[in-house]
Amino acid sequence: MHIPDGFLNLTTTVATTGITLGALVPAVRKVNRSLSPKRVPLMGLSAAFVFTAQLLSFPVPGGTSVHLVGAVLISILLGPYTGLIITTTALIMQALLFQHGGLFSLGANILNMGVTGCLLGYGLFRILPGNLSFRAAVPALIMTVLSGVFCALELGFSGTTPFKTGLPAMTIAATITGVVEAIATVSILSLLGKVRPDLLKLEKV
Amino acid sequence: MKAVEVSRLNYTYPSGRVVLSDISFSLEENRTLGLIGPNGAGKTTLLLSLCGLMEFTGTVSVFGEPMTLKNARQVRARIGFVFQNPDDQLFMPTVREDIAFGLKELGCTAEEVTTRVRQSLSAVGLEGFEDRSAHHCSFGEKRKITLAAALARRSDLLIFDEPTRELDPGGRREFMGMMREIKATKIIATHDLDLVLELCTDVLVINGGQIIARGGPKDLLSNRDLMISNRLEVPYRLRDT
Amino acid sequence: MKAVEVSRLNYTYPSGRVVLSDISFSLEENRTLGLIGPNGAGKTTLLLSLCGLMEFTGTVSVFGEPMTLKNARQVRARIGFVFQNPDDQLFMPTVREDIAFGLKELGCTAEEVTTRVRQSLSAVGLEGFEDRSAHHCSFGEKRKITLAAALARRSDLLIFDEPTRELDPGGRREFMGMMREIKATKIIATHDLDLVLELCTDVLVINGGQIIARGGPKDLLSNRDLMISNRLEVPYRLRDT
Amino acid sequence: MRHAFIDKYAYRDSPVHRLNPALKVAFTLGFILTLLILSGQFHDQAWLPWLYWGCFGFLLIIIFLSGLPPLALTRKVAVILPFILAIILLNLLAGSAPAQAGHLIARSLLSILALVILVSTTRFHEILQVLALWRVPRVIRLTLSFMYRYFFLLIDEAEKMARAFRVRYQGNSNWEKLKLMSVITGILFIRSYERAERVYHAMVMRGYTGE
Numbered sequence: 001m002h003i004p005d006g007f008l009n010l011t012t013t014v015a016t017t018g019i020t021l022g023a024l025v026p027a028v029r030k031v032n033r034s035l036s037p038k039r040v041p042l043m044g045l046s047a048a049f050v051f052t053a054q055l056l057s058f059p060v061p062g063g064t065s066v067h068l069v070g071a072v073l074i075s076i077l078l079g080p081y082t083g084l085i086i087t088t089t090a091l092i093m094q095a096l097l098f099q100h101g102g103l104f105s106l107g108a109n110i111l112n113m114g115v116t117g118c119l120l121g122y123g124l125f126r127i128l129p130g131n132l133s134f135r136a137a138v139p140a141l142i143m144t145v146l147s148g149v150f151c152a153l154e155l156g157f158s159g160t161t162p163f164k165t166g167l168p169a170m171t172i173a174a175t176i177t178g179v180v181e182a183i184a185t186v187s188i189l190s191l192l193g194k195v196r197p198d199l200l201k202l203e204k205v
Numbered sequence: 206m207k208a209v210e211v212s213r214l215n216y217t218y219p220s221g222r223v224v225l226s227d228i229s230f231s232l233e234e235n236r237t238l239g240l241i242g243p244n245g246a247g248k249t250t251l252l253l254s255l256c257g258l259m260e261f262t263g264t265v266s267v268f269g270e271p272m273t274l275k276n277a278r279q280v281r282a283r284i285g286f287v288f289q290n291p292d293d294q295l296f297m298p299t300v301r302e303d304i305a306f307g308l309k310e311l312g313c314t315a316e317e318v319t320t321r322v323r324q325s326l327s328a329v330g331l332e333g334f335e336d337r338s339a340h341h342c343s344f345g346e347k348r349k350i351t352l353a354a355a356l357a358r359r360s361d362l363l364i365f366d367e368p369t370r371e372l373d374p375g376g377r378r379e380f381m382g383m384m385r386e387i388k389a390t391k392i393i394a395t396h397d398l399d400l401v402l403e404l405c406t407d408v409l410v411i412n413g414g415q416i417i418a419r420g421g422p423k424d425l426l427s428n429r430d431l432m433i434s435n436r437l438e439v440p441y442r443l444r445d446t
Numbered sequence: 447m448k449a450v451e452v453s454r455l456n457y458t459y460p461s462g463r464v465v466l467s468d469i470s471f472s473l474e475e476n477r478t479l480g481l482i483g484p485n486g487a488g489k490t491t492l493l494l495s496l497c498g499l500m501e502f503t504g505t506v507s508v509f510g511e512p513m514t515l516k517n518a519r520q521v522r523a524r525i526g527f528v529f530q531n532p533d534d535q536l537f538m539p540t541v542r543e544d545i546a547f548g549l550k551e552l553g554c555t556a557e558e559v560t561t562r563v564r565q566s567l568s569a570v571g572l573e574g575f576e577d578r579s580a581h582h583c584s585f586g587e588k589r590k591i592t593l594a595a596a597l598a599r600r601s602d603l604l605i606f607d608e609p610t611r612e613l614d615p616g617g618r619r620e621f622m623g624m625m626r627e628i629k630a631t632k633i634i635a636t637h638d639l640d641l642v643l644e645l646c647t648d649v650l651v652i653n654g655g656q657i658i659a660r661g662g663p664k665d666l667l668s669n670r671d672l673m674i675s676n677r678l679e680v681p682y683r684l685r686d687t
Numbered sequence: 688m689r690h691a692f693i694d695k696y697a698y699r700d701s702p703v704h705r706l707n708p709a710l711k712v713a714f715t716l717g718f719i720l721t722l723l724i725l726s727g728q729f730h731d732q733a734w735l736p737w738l739y740w741g742c743f744g745f746l747l748i749i750i751f752l753s754g755l756p757p758l759a760l761t762r763k764v765a766v767i768l769p770f771i772l773a774i775i776l777l778n779l780l781a782g783s784a785p786a787q788a789g790h791l792i793a794r795s796l797l798s799i800l801a802l803v804i805l806v807s808t809t810r811f812h813e814i815l816q817v818l819a820l821w822r823v824p825r826v827i828r829l830t831l832s833f834m835y836r837y838f839f840l841l842i843d844e845a846e847k848m849a850r851a852f853r854v855r856y857q858g859n860s861n862w863e864k865l866k867l868m869s870v871i872t873g874i875l876f877i878r879s880y881e882r883a884e885r886v887y888h889a890m891v892m893r894g895y896t897g898e
Contacts (some may be wrong), residue, residue, distance in 0.1 A: 004767050005719050005802065006795030007774070009727050028824045035826065037897030038887050041537070043826070044833020045883040049876050051834055052841040056849075058868050059861040068872070077876070089830045093838070096806050096814070097693055099766045099799055104719055160791060161774055162781035169777055180865065187869035188876065194298040195340045196877050220695060243614040244585050258850050278857045286854045293844070294851035296874045307855035340877070344485045358855070371611065373484040373637050375677025396614050399682075436616025441640075441682035499888050519894065527892045533840055534882060535889035539812035539832055548893030579812075581839040582698065599893070 001151055001170070002094060002109055005102025009158040016154060017107030023115045024088060027081040034205050043082060050074050051090040055098075058180050066177045069147070071117025072125070072140045073185045077192075079204030080122035087114035108154050112147040120146070132193070132200075133186045140182040141175075148174020206269050208234045208362055208390035209255060214263035216250055216414075224250045225261070225414045232390065232407065234268075234361075239405035239422060240394040243436035247414040248394040249289070252364050255392070256281055267362060282311055285355030285389075289366040291347035294354070295339035300326070303339055304354045311358065325353040329383060345376040352383060365393040369400055398426055398440045410435055447510050449475045449603055449631035450496060455504035457491055457655075465491045466502070466655045473631065473648065475509075475602075480646035480663060481635040484677035488655040489635040490530070493605050496633070497522055508603060523552055526596030526630075530607040532588035533580070535595065541567070541583075542576040545595045552599065566594040570624060586617040593624060606634040610641055639667055639681045651676055693839070696755055696807035703753035703804075708813035709820055715805040718742070719798045726794045730787055739793040746800050753808050763803045767795055811835050837882070845875055 008016070031043075050070045057065040070090075075083030088110050094100040101109045121139035128135040152170040156163040192199050214228040225247045232238050240248050254261045257277035265272040267280050288294045297303040304322045313321065326334055329349040334342075339350055348368070355363055368384065369377040381400055384391070395401060401408060401422050408425045410418040412435045418425055425431060427443040455469040466488045473479050481489050495502045498518035506513040508521050529535045538544040545563045554562065567575055570590040580588055589609070596604055609625065610618040622641055625632070636642060642649060642663050649666045651659040653676045659666055666672060668684040697704075703711075722742065729735055750760065771792055778788070806814075815835075818828050848871045856863070 001770075004770055004795050005798035006723070006791060007770070008723075010724055013723065028826060031826055032824070035897070037891075037895065038884075040826075040829055040897065041833060041886040041890065042880065042883040043830050045837055045879040045886070046876075047830045047834040048837040048841050049879040051838045052845055052875060053872050055842065056845060056868060056872065059864045061861045061865060063861070085827060085830060089827060089834055092831065093834055095802070096811075099763055099803060102719070102798055103716060103802060104723060104798075155774075159787065161777045162783050165777045165781040169780075183865060184869045184872065187866060188873040191298060191870055191873035192876070195338055195873075196880075199877065199880055243616060244612070253850065256854055258853060281854055282857050284854065286851070288847065288851050290847070292874075292878070293847040294855075296848060296852075296870050306852075307857060310856060310858040354855070371485070371637075373677045374639065374679040375484060375674070378679060398615065433616070436614045438615040438619060494888065497892060499891060519896070522892055523894065525892065527889070529885065529889055531885070533837075534885040535892075537833065537836055537886050537889065539810075539815065539835055543812070547890075548895065551894040577810075578698075579810075580836065582695075595893075 001148070001173075002091070002101035003105040003112075003151060003154065004099070005104050007158065007160050008105055008108060008154060009160075012154050012158045013104050013107065016111050017104075020107040020110045020115060023084065023119060024110070027084045030081040031085055031205055034203075039082075039203075039205075043078070043086060046074060046078060046082075047086045047089045050086050051093050054090060054094065058184060060176060060180055066180050068181055068184055069113050069117055069144060071113055072121040072136065072143055072181070073188060075118040075122040076125055076136055076185075076189065077199065077204075078202060080118045082205050083118035083122065084110075084114050087118055108151075112150045112154075116146050116150065117143045132189060136189055137182040137186050140185040141178040144178030144181045145171060145174045148177075206234060207231045207266070208236070208268060209238075209392070210264075210266040211255070212264045214251075214254060214261050214265060216247075216254060216259050216261045223414055225254065228263070228411075228414075228416055230409060230416060230419060232392070234390055235388070236406045237391040237393065237404055239401035239408045240392060240411065241396070241398065241401060241408060241435075241437060242411040242417070246412045246435075248411060249366055251411065252286075252366055252392065252394055255364065256284055256286060282358075283361045285358045285360030285363045287351050287355050287363070287365045287368055289370065291339075291344070291351045294351055295347055298338055299335065300331075300337050300339055300342075300350055301335040303350060304357050306354070308357060321357045321359075322353075325357040326350075328356055329353045344371055345373070345380075348372060348376070348380060349383070352380070356387070360389060362390045362392070363387060365391065365395070367395055367397075368393065369395065369397045396437075398437065399442075402426060402440055402442070410437075412436075447475060448472045448507070449477070449509060450479075450633070451505075451507040452496070453505045455492075455495060455502050455506060457488075457495055457500050457502045464655055466495065469504070469652075469655075469657055471650060471657060471660060473633070475631050476629070477647045478632040478634065478645055480642035480649045481633060481652065482637070482639065482642060482649060482676075482678060483652040483658070487652045487676075489652060490607055492652070493527075493607055493633065493635055496605065497525055497527060523599075524602045526599050526601030526604045528592050528596050528604070528606045528609055530611065532585070532592045535592055536580040536588060539579055540576065541572075541578050541580065541591055544580065544591065545598050547595075549598060562598040562600075563594075566598040567591075569597055570594045585612055586614070586621075589613060589617070589621060590624070593621070597628070601630060603631045603633070604628060606632065606636070608636055608638075609634065610636065610638050639678065640683075643667060643681055643683070651678070653677075694806070694811060696759070697810045699754065701753045701808070703749055703808045706808075708809050709817045711805055711809050712814065712817045715801050718801045722794050722797055726790045730790050735790070736793070739797065742797050743800075746797070746804060749804055753804065755804070755807050760800070760803055760807070763807075764796065764799050767799050771795065833886075837879075841875060841879065844878060845871060848874065 053068050053070045059065045071087045074086050091109050121143040124139040125135050148170040152167040155161040156166055210231040212229045216225040217223050253259045257272045270280050272280050295303045301322055305318045308318045329352050331349055405422050408422045429439050432439050451472040453470045457466040458464050494500045498513045511521050513521050536544045542563055546559045549559045570593050572590055646663050649663045670680050673680050852867055
């Protein structure tokens with residue numbers, strides 16, 4: 001979920017923004033250092049892709065629908081630091097064009113969806129054994145659940161929601177989303193493997 | 206019975222721009238209607254509305270069945286749609302899956318699906334393409350696969366949106382031959398006025414979301430003023446030089 | 447001086463598929479060359495190779511300058527390219543930035559950039575479009591903006607890939623008029639054989655990556671066997687009926 | 688084209704639209720930050736509600752000056768209502784009456800209204816210029832710029848594929864639909880990649896070297 005402005009208190013805002021900047025600054029450096037000319041339009045189009053994917057409704061078997069985050073997917077395709085920058089820009093665009101999330105809550109939202117999915121998620125992807133599907137599904141599920149937990153903690157510390165109900169409610173909601181995220185991530189990667197296997201071997205930064 | 210009956214159809218974009226206003230027409234069974242007009246006239250929106258894919262106001266009936274939110278699915282079961290860009294409708298990993306897509310829901314058994322896939326591929330001259338991936342086919346092949354997919358549904362109404370657009374002249378000629386062979390009611394939106402002249406029995410000129418003229422292809426396409434004022438032109442073979 | 451000179455040009459996909467094989471031709475300054483042939487013949491690859499965008503073998507010279515890895519940039523500075531899909535080349539947030547992109551590198555001052563943007567927009571009839579965003583423009587407008595962008599570079603060689611593809615007949619006619627006005631050497635890859643007849647001074651038929659025929663438009667396009675065997679057709683106005 | 692309405696208000700003209708974009712962005716940031724600090728520090732002060740009403744009145748004046756349609760703005764602000772409802776519900780469930788619910792609602796509604804006014808009176812490329820002025824890294828600005836230019840097209844592409852699938856799929860299985868949405872998303876990535884290659888060619892033709 002995208003936290004809007006006004007839901008977090010000053011302390012939480014400062015703390016989450018600090019952590020996010022701490023991850024974002026080295027990511028920008030790493031990407032800049034290996035930025036080939038060809039990579040610039042690719043990053044832009046991939047960001048447009050992630051943003052569009054976040055706007056599509058994915059049905060939940062049994063009813064209702066959810067939206068993807070795509071952070072784990074794009075990190076597996078293009079690398080964790082590129083993934084983090086793409087997720088960051090997608091979240092900025094969400095806030096500006098659709099008011100999903102706010103300006104001062106960007107730090108928290110990037111932390112919840114980007115830093116978890118791209119950095120932690122990609123790290124998990126790298127160390128997991130097994131085939132591509134398994135290694136993609138597990139981080140996609142866990143990181144989405146984690147983003148719900150982070151969100152509940154941030155709102156809890158801000159005094160906006162009580163831990164007692166907020167934490168379980170958001171964890172359950174995030175688990176449902178996470179299952180869909182995992183299924184979608186695996187299906188997308190397997191489609192790419194069948195149709196354009198070369199796209200699974202792009203340079204990862 | 207009328208194949209298509211449209212009455213007072215209106216559609217407005219979420220932005221407030223009026224795309225179709227007060228469209229009424231009908232089409233007899235087994236006729237071929239050419240839909241012509243400039244870019245942005247509303248042709249594609251009209252085609253999509255006929256399938257209940259746009260939230261229009263007014264009434265649309267297909268083979269006597271009024272299109273409502275509730276029965277849109279049943280009505281669509283009788284329609285085959287060949288979209289402008291083959292890539293928009295061929296997204297499965299193999300050609301077989303692309304053509305078989307949705308057939309089970311039409312009530313086909315697994316066996317019948319296989320038969321229909323084979324038959325429709327052979328009807329478009331692509332025998333043995335089942336296991337290929339459409340992503341790796343040439344443009345002309347993709348175009349034919351979309352036709353095969355529509356044929357496999359044995360639809361009574363076939364809708365084509367710019368079917369000959371990116372084809373080379375030879376491929377276009379071939380595809381027009383295949384379209385001519387199909388026994389069904391057809392609606393074709395196109396800028397290809399020669400195609401209209403060769404395949405259509407009826408023509409509708411639309412511009413700015415309104416019907417400007419309706420008539421036989423020769424009458425309308427040879428009307429220089431009508432063509433020019435709607436950003437069209439008289440095909441060479443109708444010009445007296 | 448020759449505007450373009452190509453000798454023994456070969457290009458093979460990384461997959462091993464041969465796309466262009468042993469292409470040699472030359473084009474005098476201020477001529478207009480039509481490049482025709484079936485889908486997949488290698489037209490687009492040939493155009494990209496002329497600009498050094500493909501890793502070909504053989505030699506390509508543009509205005510006497512051989513295209514090498516080292517001087518590709520200088521050579522490209524004299525070429526304007528109008529791509530098949532306008533959205534691919536209008537990548538900046540506003541029309542002004544799109545047209546101005548790369549002009550500074552050609553040695554234009556900020557003032558001259560502004561003047562060129564204004565002039566080239568007015569040359570295509572789109573005065574005052576500077577601050578629009580391409581996603582607010584119609585297809586026909588985008589097509590004209592890509593032409594304005596090429597004009598602003600004052601290129602000596604203009605390359606068009608399927609320039610009239612998605613235009614309606616009126617927009618096509620208008621765009622052809624604009625293309626005719628431009629004083630430069632032009633190369634046009636297209637399926638639109640009427641356009642070739644009207645605009646081109648020379649024609650190259652390619653198929654399967656090879657040059658099949660070269661000559662004047664009337665001679666080649668009226669040659670029925672040549673046309674049919676290359677998936678093309680004789681335009682109506684050249685047929686004796 | 689169909690989705691171009693998303694940012695259409697920014698392309699209107701008014702005194703507010705003509706204001707320096709850097710000023711507008713800075714003001715919006717300052718406005719939201721001030722609310723955040725004041726409503727946290729002084730939530731037990733009696734004058735705070737008056738401050739909220741004052742801010743609201745001020746924003747109303749800006750809306751009036753900018754000529755933006757109030758209904759459309761309300762619709763955009765309403766995006767936040769489900770979140771507020773969820774928060775209240777979670778508090779009620781926990782048995783803790785939302786002590787500061789009033790502050791939360793006022794603060795978040797005013798913040799989102801300020802943001803909506805900013806993006807409805809400032810064009811995206813102006814915001815990018817502000818980001819450049821404030822030395823936001825180039826790679827982020829470039830990515831934003833391409834994203835803004837191309838996501839309208841990508842939504843259209845996704846919508847076209849979704850339509851083609853609805854025409855042919857008469858079934859009702861959410862599982863099938865989920866699989867198909869995934870396939871559509873995968874194809875969307877392939878297309879984005881292929882477009883990136885073509886865009887790169889177009890950039891190179893105009894002298895782009897990566898500098």
